[in-house]
Amino acid sequence: MPSRNSKKKTNCKRRKPSAQTLIEAMVGFIVLIPIALFAVDVVALMSTAQTNEQWAETAARAAGSCSCETMAQTAVKNSLKRFVPSSIISSVDLDKITFDQVNGQVTVATVMQINVPIPLPWMNHFELRASAIQPLLGTPAAQ
Amino acid sequence: MSQAIRPLKNLKKRRSQRAASLILVIACGFGLMALIYGLFTLAMFLGGSRQVRNAADAGALNVSRKMMDIRVPTDPKYADVADTNGKVGMSNVNRLWGKAYLINANLEEMQKSGQAGPKATGNGDAAYQLAQTVNDNLYSMIASSKTQDLFFHQMAGRRTANMINPGMGIDKNPQYTCPIAMVDRGDESNLIMTPGQIPAGITAGKVDKGSKSFMQGYVPMTANNKKFTFTAFHEGEQPHLISDSVFDPNRADIAPIEGSATVIPNAFRQSALAGNGQIDSTATASAVANPIRSYSMTIPQSYITLYVVNMSNWLVDGKKIRSIPYETKADQTIHGLVDYQTPTRVINCFGKLGGEYASGHSIMAIIKALKADYQPAMKKLLQRVQGMDPSYTMARLTNLLENQNYDKNANRYYIFAKDDSADHTNPQIQIQADNGSLPEWINVQSWQEDFDGIEKDLITEPTTTDEYANAWQSPPGTPQPTAKNSGVMKWQPGSGYTKAVGNLFISRTTTLNFSSKP
Numbered sequence: 001m002p003s004r005n006s007k008k009k010t011n012c013k014r015r016k017p018s019a020q021t022l023i024e025a026m027v028g029f030i031v032l033i034p035i036a037l038f039a040v041d042v043v044a045l046m047s048t049a050q051t052n053e054q055w056a057e058t059a060a061r062a063a064g065s066c067s068c069e070t071m072a073q074t075a076v077k078n079s080l081k082r083f084v085p086s087s088i089i090s091s092v093d094l095d096k097i098t099f100d101q102v103n104g105q106v107t108v109a110t111v112m113q114i115n116v117p118i119p120l121p122w123m124n125h126f127e128l129r130a131s132a133i134q135p136l137l138g139t140p141a142a143q
Numbered sequence: 144m145s146q147a148i149r150p151l152k153n154l155k156k157r158r159s160q161r162a163a164s165l166i167l168v169i170a171c172g173f174g175l176m177a178l179i180y181g182l183f184t185l186a187m188f189l190g191g192s193r194q195v196r197n198a199a200d201a202g203a204l205n206v207s208r209k210m211m212d213i214r215v216p217t218d219p220k221y222a223d224v225a226d227t228n229g230k231v232g233m234s235n236v237n238r239l240w241g242k243a244y245l246i247n248a249n250l251e252e253m254q255k256s257g258q259a260g261p262k263a264t265g266n267g268d269a270a271y272q273l274a275q276t277v278n279d280n281l282y283s284m285i286a287s288s289k290t291q292d293l294f295f296h297q298m299a300g301r302r303t304a305n306m307i308n309p310g311m312g313i314d315k316n317p318q319y320t321c322p323i324a325m326v327d328r329g330d331e332s333n334l335i336m337t338p339g340q341i342p343a344g345i346t347a348g349k350v351d352k353g354s355k356s357f358m359q360g361y362v363p364m365t366a367n368n369k370k371f372t373f374t375a376f377h378e379g380e381q382p383h384l385i386s387d388s389v390f391d392p393n394r395a396d397i398a399p400i401e402g403s404a405t406v407i408p409n410a411f412r413q414s415a416l417a418g419n420g421q422i423d424s425t426a427t428a429s430a431v432a433n434p435i436r437s438y439s440m441t442i443p444q445s446y447i448t449l450y451v452v453n454m455s456n457w458l459v460d461g462k463k464i465r466s467i468p469y470e471t472k473a474d475q476t477i478h479g480l481v482d483y484q485t486p487t488r489v490i491n492c493f494g495k496l497g498g499e500y501a502s503g504h505s506i507m508a509i510i511k512a513l514k515a516d517y518q519p520a521m522k523k524l525l526q527r528v529q530g531m532d533p534s535y536t537m538a539r540l541t542n543l544l545e546n547q548n549y550d551k552n553a554n555r556y557y558i559f560a561k562d563d564s565a566d567h568t569n570p571q572i573q574i575q576a577d578n579g580s581l582p583e584w585i586n587v588q589s590w591q592e593d594f595d596g597i598e599k600d601l602i603t604e605p606t607t608t609d610e611y612a613n614a615w616q617s618p619p620g621t622p623q624p625t626a627k628n629s630g631v632m633k634w635q636p637g638s639g640y641t642k643a644v645g646n647l648f649i650s651r652t653t654t655l656n657f658s659s660k661p
């Protein structure tokens with residue numbers, strides 16, 4: 001028959017490994033979960049950056065098909081109107097348009113407002129910028 | 144034995160219990176990081192690939208657009224179809240060929256009607272050869288990979304594939320040749336035409352679109368045994384990207400245009416490359432060019448001459464005594480033979496001439512005065528005038544001729560296109576006497592040398608007696624004097640190579656016969 005002391009010792013032994021696992025898991029998750037959440041934000045930022053580039057590309061292509069700067073601005077705004085806001089991307093707007101008739105090219109810069117899916121301290125709102133250059137296709141060849 | 148093993152067992156038990164979760168958590172952490180890194184790399188590569196694709200698209204579009212800026216000097220014979228700087232490029236090369244085609248179509252008609260003069264063949268060959276030389280010069284610049292690389296880099300070189308290799312630009316794929324293609328075969332070119340401007344008996348391929356007709360693109364057509372091919376450009380379209388399935392079957396090296404090795408292409412393919420030393424991303428894009436500008440098929444600096452000769456022949460007893468020209472106006476009384484001594488007596492002979500011009504003395508009235516169907520002459524005139532302005536109509540031509548009175552002091556009239564625009568694209572058809580202020584490109588002195596065709600009767604008027612003229616004499620004779628009136632319209636064609644495209648000569652003769660017998 002085991003003594004009282006020895007019984008106490010056995011109980012202690014049983015509780016210790018489970019607590020250790022719990023503590024280890026908790027410590028691990030405390031480290032891993034922020035990394036994972038940060039990774040989700042990074043992936044979201046990367047994805048939206050690419051989306052912004054694509055919007056800039058689309059807008060530049062729309063501007064490239066116009067024959068004057070006024071029309072180009074309208075075309076860019078119209079093309080950006082097709083953007084549907086989401087919980088992550090709140091807006092895409094025209095930042096700057098450079099209509100260079102001398103060199104036959106147009107540069108369109110867009111600015112995209114991002115709300116990261118997992119708000120982190122001081123890092124819940126981002127502004128992404130992208131620009132694209134396209135040839136001017138809407139101007140007739142020289143006479 | 145069991146004694147020896149026990150400590151080891153205890154050790155194993157202790158280690159697994161203590162670090163199992165930590166190891167698992169660390170392993171999960173590494174796994175998660177590896178997964179994140181993998182996804183990150185994949186996303187970067189996919190994003191980079193899209194950047195390369197976009198660069199290839201923009202580069203190809205820029206090539207198709209900037210090709211319009213490639214211009215070569217033209218020959219002085221084709222200066223009237225060149226641009227404002229006297230050059231020819233992709234946008235107006237069809238205009239150059241249009242003029243060459245019209246010249247050769249005119250020549251073919253001249254040959255068929257037996258009116259080709261000794262200079263005709265040489266002029267047709269020269270017109271074709273000069274156009275071909277300009278075309279070939281342009282082709283060698285357009286098909287050159289150097290030119291294409293330059294335009295590709297202007298656009299793609301200003302982009303980066305920073306998702307593949309931060310800071311690195313996008314290059315042209317060096318392993319890729321620059322194929323060119325002739326797409327939209329059988330569709331319209333940017334050359335507007337009117338079927339009426341093509342001489343009778345010549346078939347030109349045309350495409351009707353809306354109210355306009357265009358010369359057909361990339362379908363060789365023959366005139367004067369020479370092949371002409373026009374570059375296809377869709378009306379109202381901008382340069383745009385096309386798929387490989389459109390480009391490939393029309394590649395110049397796979398499906399060349401028969402008999403036109405150096406026909407100007409309208410589509411270009413470009414390939415972009417970006418790499419970071421480990422992975423390369425390439426993308427190709429094809430684009431079709433369009434000048435967004437159309438021209439009329441014309442010989443802008445060409446002219447038609449028109450002149451009238453009214454001649455009265457004065458005969459006594461059937462023998463011609465003298466000829467006197469008369470004006471293009473009605474009721475002119477001419478005392479043609481004054482105190483003429485016949486073998487038996489002295490007579491004075493009179494004539495009342497010009498009755499055929501009772502309806503007026505405009506050029507149209509002069510043409511209509513011919514008592515025959517004058518429409519063939521009008522059709523000839525209109526075909527040649529439409530060679531200057533395809534939009535010109537018979538009603539406008541009739542109106543032009545009706546509003547121009549024939550000046551007796553003028554030797555001939557010129558019908559030509561006055562054009563103040565720098566590239567001769569705004570023709571205003573005019574008629575003017577040679578004593579007026581004609582454009583400097585019309586050489587009034589050597590006008591006859593400009594014609595490479597031979598004159599031939601076009602319309603012959605039946606002879607009328609005492610209908611449009613009257614003759615009388617003093618003292619009267621037997622038989623009664625008669626006045627016979629006849630006319631002929633002659634057409635001398637010109638190909639247009641030396642500017643002259645036609646000469647309409649109206650000759651009216653009134654023969655008055657008197658008698659010496661009392």
